[in-house]
Every structure is written in structure tokens, then in C-alpha cells.
Amino acid sequence: MTNGRVDPSVIQELDRLEARGRPDPRAPVIIELVEPARVSGEGSPRRQLARLEEQVHELQQRLLERLHDLGVTDPPRQMVLANGIAAELTRGQVMAISTHPDVRRIHLAREERVTT
Amino acid sequence: MATDKLEPRLVSLIDDEKRRASARGMAAEAVDQEETFDVTISHRESLQAEEVDPQDRQAALRDLEERTREQLQPIVERLQGVAADQQVKTHTLTSAVTAKLTPSQMEQVAEIDEVELIRVEKLDKVTTMNESVNVIEVPDVWDELRLTGRGVRVAVLDSGVDANHPALNGKVVDEISTAGEPVNVPGDHGTHVAGTIASNDVVFRGVAFQASLVNIKVLTAGGFGQPQFVIDGLEQAVRRDALVANLSLGWSEIFHGWVCNDADCILCQAADNAARLGVTVVVAAGNEDSLAGPGQLNIRHPGAARRVITVGAVDKAKQLAPFSSIGPGSGRLSPGSAIRLTKPDLAGPGVDIVSSVLGGGFAALSGTSMASPHVAGVAALVLEAHPDARPVVVKKLLEDTCERLPFAPDATGYGLVNALGALLRELPTK
Numbered sequence: 001m002t003n004g005r006v007d008p009s010v011i012q013e014l015d016r017l018e019a020r021g022r023p024d025p026r027a028p029v030i031i032e033l034v035e036p037a038r039v040s041g042e043g044s045p046r047r048q049l050a051r052l053e054e055q056v057h058e059l060q061q062r063l064l065e066r067l068h069d070l071g072v073t074d075p076p077r078q079m080v081l082a083n084g085i086a087a088e089l090t091r092g093q094v095m096a097i098s099t100h101p102d103v104r105r106i107h108l109a110r111e112e113r114v115t116t
Numbered sequence: 117m118a119t120d121k122l123e124p125r126l127v128s129l130i131d132d133e134k135r136r137a138s139a140r141g142m143a144a145e146a147v148d149q150e151e152t153f154d155v156t157i158s159h160r161e162s163l164q165a166e167e168v169d170p171q172d173r174q175a176a177l178r179d180l181e182e183r184t185r186e187q188l189q190p191i192v193e194r195l196q197g198v199a200a201d202q203q204v205k206t207h208t209l210t211s212a213v214t215a216k217l218t219p220s221q222m223e224q225v226a227e228i229d230e231v232e233l234i235r236v237e238k239l240d241k242v243t244t245m246n247e248s249v250n251v252i253e254v255p256d257v258w259d260e261l262r263l264t265g266r267g268v269r270v271a272v273l274d275s276g277v278d279a280n281h282p283a284l285n286g287k288v289v290d291e292i293s294t295a296g297e298p299v300n301v302p303g304d305h306g307t308h309v310a311g312t313i314a315s316n317d318v319v320f321r322g323v324a325f326q327a328s329l330v331n332i333k334v335l336t337a338g339g340f341g342q343p344q345f346v347i348d349g350l351e352q353a354v355r356r357d358a359l360v361a362n363l364s365l366g367w368s369e370i371f372h373g374w375v376c377n378d379a380d381c382i383l384c385q386a387a388d389n390a391a392r393l394g395v396t397v398v399v400a401a402g403n404e405d406s407l408a409g410p411g412q413l414n415i416r417h418p419g420a421a422r423r424v425i426t427v428g429a430v431d432k433a434k435q436l437a438p439f440s441s442i443g444p445g446s447g448r449l450s451p452g453s454a455i456r457l458t459k460p461d462l463a464g465p466g467v468d469i470v471s472s473v474l475g476g477g478f479a480a481l482s483g484t485s486m487a488s489p490h491v492a493g494v495a496a497l498v499l500e501a502h503p504d505a506r507p508v509v510v511k512k513l514l515e516d517t518c519e520r521l522p523f524a525p526d527a528t529g530y531g532l533v534n535a536l537g538a539l540l541r542e543l544p545t546k
Contacts, residue, residue, distance in 0.1 A: 007374075030343055077348075079348065079382070081350050083385070107343065109343055111336070115365050116401075
């Protein structure tokens with residue numbers, strides 16, 4: 001059961017890995033935060049990007065702490081242009097973090113062929 | 117039948133004809149005697165033209181023509197012997213003749229020592245770059261307006277660009293990998309896309325052939341990637357001062373289970389932010405045609421993003437490519453609205469496009485991946501003329517100046533991108 005914030009593909013991937021006999025497997029995911037990354041529109045692009053980075057990392061702080069509490073020890077990858085954090089999580093960690101008020105969606109980040 | 121001097125695909129073409137003949141109740145041998153094929157017969161020794169100054173070119177050509185005719189004489193005589201009424205075309209720049217022969221006649225011609233190879237002259241459906249740029253009226257922009265993309269940095273977010281390809285020599289001015297694979301591992305897909313934008317080959321010339329490329333490798337050489345690779349790649353495009361970014365890629369609701377409710381997923385968010393930060397982001401619509409099932413959409417992500425230019429594909433006859441993803445995109449007219457925004461925004465040539473590939477050669481590929489870099493190239497031409505134009509203005513200009521096509525807006529948006537139209541029009545004030 002999920003709370004609607006977890007993409008079905010994440011659950012499918014965890015099911016697939018479990019079916020292969022891996023105990024408590026981890027799936028690569030991107031956790032999208034509720035608050036979007038907003039560009040200020042003032043100053044040079046580089047200055048705006050620096051401000052965005054500062055703002056987004058601040059927004060991500062609470063979630064990073066929660067991930068740490070959940071036992072995620074590898075440093076998650078923090079994005080800037082989108083307010084998201086990439087990490088590898090177990091099913092339990094996915095379910096737990098999905099209830100966090102800062103979480104909007106959890107996407108699967110498995111490497112896939114995406115050329116068109 | 118001796119086939120060692122026949123090109124393998126010619127042999128299989130003859131075999132196919134024999135199978136068809138048998139199915140019609142005819143003897144397969146009749147094909148050997150009666151069925152003719154257009155073939156080119158090449159001499160075992162090639163002739164080289166002298167390297168000359170431009171003023172001596174015509175004389176050198178006449179000299180080569182004479183030497184070629186002389187060299188080909190035994191083959192021409194044999195052709196006249198086996199097919200007296202044969203129309204033979206003798207080539208000049210290559211030591212070969214073209215004729216229409218039955219398999220039996222080919223065998224007789226192949227017997228003489230001078231013949232190296234007999235290959236089929238088949239109408240292959242290939243749109244070379246010099247054809248596809250004509251379709252969107254780029255050469256007039258080069259010749260009349262003297263715009264070639266000079267000074268514009270175009271980021272290629274793809275599987276990696278082969279910077280050593282002769283057609284891309286000196287083009288890549290900056291590079292980085294966000295894909296976990298070294299940046300010096302190029303991919304065919306990225307090299308093809310880069311060639312369409314900026315190849316400086318004389319025949320397969322890119323749309324903005326004097327633009328500079330920023331090779332941002334966001335996919336493995338095989339075309340695999342994760343969303344964060346692309347998001348980080350878009351950030352690198354901003355940091356590395358690219359004015360245009362081409363993304364011939366995307367996550368599909370159908371094939372990747374990607375979820376995006378209102379063009380607001382992380383991929384769309386990042387692409388829109390890159391556009392806000394001054395990068396004109398051009399994205400392939402996807403190759404899903406209208407496969408989407410209930411609750412799904414065909415346009416990939418970040419192609420659905422509002423501020424990007426999303427590109428569908430047509431062929432050189434300006435017909436909709438059967439694979440091109442049909443809109444709308446996931447974006448909604450207003451929050452919660454059931455009405456989705458029209459995508460793709462416009463179309464570009466994307467069927468059988470010949471461009472650079474690994475190993476220094478050229479090959480034909482099809483897809484909205486091939487249409488997108490045509491539009492990215494046109495955006496680079498626009499930005500050469502108007503370096504301060506914001507991405508939203510470039511997008512509107514390209515949309516306003518499209519050649520109208522007789523397809524639904526959800527198929528080709530405003531129509532076929534038109535370089536000359538875009539460069540002759542004043543910038544919109546949006």
C-alpha cells in the first residue's frame with residue numbers, strides 16, 4: 001500500500017528486485033519536494049543559479065535529516081534546477097519518507113534507455 | 117551463379133525476386149534471364165584526381181574523365197557484348213559504370229578481371245543533411261543573411277559527442293559528464309545529434325555549422341540514463357554559458373512509467389528553470405505515436421514542460437512521421453483543469469536523416485531525436501542574430517514563423533520550423 005506519493009514503477013522495481021531473491025533490496029529513486037525550485041529572475045544567470053542552489057538546499061535540509069534518521073548513510077545527490085534528492089532506498093525507507101510533509105512524489109531513477 | 121563479385125544485398129535482392137517468381141508459379145531461373153536490376157560496376161583499380169588550384173579544376177576534371185573512360189573500356193566492351201542495346205552511364209569521379217542488367221548478364225560481366233564489385237543501385241530512403249536543411253530553408257540563411265551560428269554555444273545533452281569525428285573537428289569547446297561514464301566515451305546518438313546541429317562537413321553540413329558545442333554527456337554511450345543525470349546536465353548547460361540546449365531524450369509514461377500530472381515533474385521543472393536562466397531548451401517529443409493507454413500521454417518528459425520547445429517529426433515531403441508522439445502534453449490549462457496544453461510546439465525533419473556517427477562516417481537515423489537538433493540549430497541561428505533574445509522570445513519567434521502543415525496541432529504544433537522565416541521576422545515583444 002502506498003499513500004499515492006510513490007510512483008507505481010518504484011514499487012514494481014522493488015518487487016522485481018525482491019523476486020530475484022535479494023533481501024531488502026534498495027531502489028534508486030528521486031524524492032521530489034513539495035516546494036518547487038523557483039528562479040528569482042533577477043541578476044545574471046550564474047547569480048540566480050547560486051541563489052537557487054542556496055534556497056533549494058535549505059528546503060532540502062529537513063528531508064536530508066529524516067533520511068539520515070532512517071539509516072540512509074550514503075550521501076544523497078541534491079539537485080538544484082529541480083527540488084529533488086536522489087538516493088537508493090529500501091521499501092521501508094521509501095514508505096517512511098513518503099509520509100514526510102515535504103515530499104511530493106517519489107520517482108524511480110533506474111537507468112533506462114531514454115533516447116528518442 | 118558466381119556471386120563473389122556481387123554485393124551481398126544484391127544477391128539477396130535477386131534471391132527475393134526468385135522466391136516471388138516461384139510463388140507466382142514461374143521458374144526461378146527465369147529471373148536470371150529476364151529480370152533486370154540497376155547496378156553499378158566498379159573497376160578494381162581506383163583513379164585519383166590530381167590535387168590542383170581552383171583555376172585548374174576544369175582541366176583536371178577533363179583529364180580525369182579521359183583516364184576513367186580509358187580504364188573502363190574493357191568493362192564497357194563486355195557490357196556491349198552481353199547486352200548490345202544497353203544504356204551505359206560512365207562515371208567520372210569514380211571508376212565505375214552504371215547499367216541495367218539481368219543476373220545472367222551480371223555473371224558474364226563479373227567474369228572479367230577488371231571488375232571489382234557489382235552493387236545494386238537501389239532507391240534508399242535517406243534524407244541527407246543537405247536535403248533536410250533545404251526543407252526548412254536554412255541555406256538561404258547561410259547565403260543571404262550570412263548567419264551560421266558563429267559564437268553561439270549549443271549544449272548537446274546526450275550520449276556523448278565524438279569530438280574526433282572529422283565533421284566535428286574543433287566544434288566541442290567544453291565538455292562534462294554527469295552520467296557516471298567518462299566524457300571521452302562518445303555515443304552514436306550524441307554524435308549524430310551534434311552533427312545535425314553543427315557538422316562542418318561539406319555535404320552533411322549542420323544547421324548552425326559554425327556554432328560551438330558543449331558536450332554534456334547525460335547518458336551512457338548506449339543511450340541509458342537516470343533523470344538526475346539530465347537535471348544535473350541542464351544545470352551544467354547554465355553554468356557553461358550555453359544559449360541553446362538540445363535534449364533528444366525523454367522519460368515516457370508508456371515505456372518508463374514516468375508520472376507527471378501538470379508539466380511539473382522534476383524533469384519539467386529543471387528544463388523550465390534552465391529556460392528561465394537563459395537557455396533555449398529544445399526537446400524531442402518522443403516516438404510514441406498515439407500509443408498511450410487510458411491515463412497516459414504520449415509526449416515525453418521534459419518535453420511536456422511549458423517553456424521548452426517540443427519538437428515532433430516530419431519527413432522530407434513534410435508528411436507527419438508515423439512514430440512522432442501525438443500530444444497533448446501533461447501540462448494543464450490551469451491547475452486542476454481537464455484541458456491539457458498543446459504539444460509538440462512545432463516539427464522538424466526527423467526521417468532518415470544522415471549525420472555523423474562514431475568512427476568518422478555518416479549514417480541515417482530516424483526519430484524525433486533527429487528533428488529536435490534541426491530546431492536547436494535554427495535557435496542558434498536566431499541567437500546569433502539576436503544574442504539577447506530570451507528563450508521565451510525565441511520560442512515564440514520560431515512558432516510564429518512556422519510553415520503551416522495540414523495536421524492537427526497535437527501532431528505538429530504550429531507547423532514546420534522555418535529558418536528563413538524566423539530570421540526575416542522582427543523579434544516578438546513577448
